[in-house]
Amino acid sequence: MTAESAETFVRWSPEHWGALGATALVCVLFLGIGLCLGETGRRRMCRGLGLFLLLLLVGEYTYRLLSPGEYGPAAENLPLHFCSLMQVMCFAALWFRRRTACALVYFCVLTASIQALITPTLEAPFPSLPFLLFFLAHGLLLPAALAVPLLLGWRARGWDDVRTVLLGAGYAFCMVPVNLLLDTNYCFTQGSPVPGCLLDVLGPAPWYYLWLMFPAMLLFRLLMLPVHDAAEE
Secondary structure, eight states, rough: OOHHHTHHHHHHHHHHHHHHHHHHHHHHHHHHHHHHHHHHHHHHHHHHHHHHHHHHHHHHHHHHHHHHHHHOOOGGGSTHHHHHHHHHHHHHHHOOOOHHHHHHHHHIIIIHHHHHHSSSOOOOOOTHHHHHHHHHHHHHHHHHHHHHHHTSOOOOOTTHHHHHHHHHHHHHHEEEEEHHHHHHGGGGSSSSSTTTTTTGGSSSTHHHHHHHHHHHHHHHHHGGGGGGGGGGG
């Protein structure tokens, strides 16, 4: 590793693999412990994770506000990123078990947020605080998403998958004028986050979201199969 690369995050470096491995380990431990508990214990664990994700979001953006040099202009440090929205949805799903929040967390985290772990939009290397905050926030979304069906017993019904795709498209559509006004790139409507990510193969921004809806609907339908509510049949 060169001196220059040592000062920036390098994808697929030992530090990146280590963060992914730690994410997988935490996920297995959290779900394993949860499955050994009764209903009350599971609910408390899920609520604890949801509250932690929400507090982590508040703490991260407070740090961004107090350390503008590390994250760029203030306009780029608003809690409008997709995974920031997912942290709020995780809190709503794990605390209140709202159907829409549960569906958003399950489908979106297991697709889009995993992509963020594979191709992080990150410059700071390990063990900087931005590096730790990024992988902690994004990594904990995974056990939260799996806890919704496995620990809380949520089941998808009707057209939950299609509705989630449309809600995601609506969020991206809302970010277009925001990005044009602030000269930002929330939800990556102005361009793909990093070279080599999935959006690169779907055409120019923001039109790649139109093409993304078709594989997203197929993938969401596949994800729906193991959690579909059999009582509807």
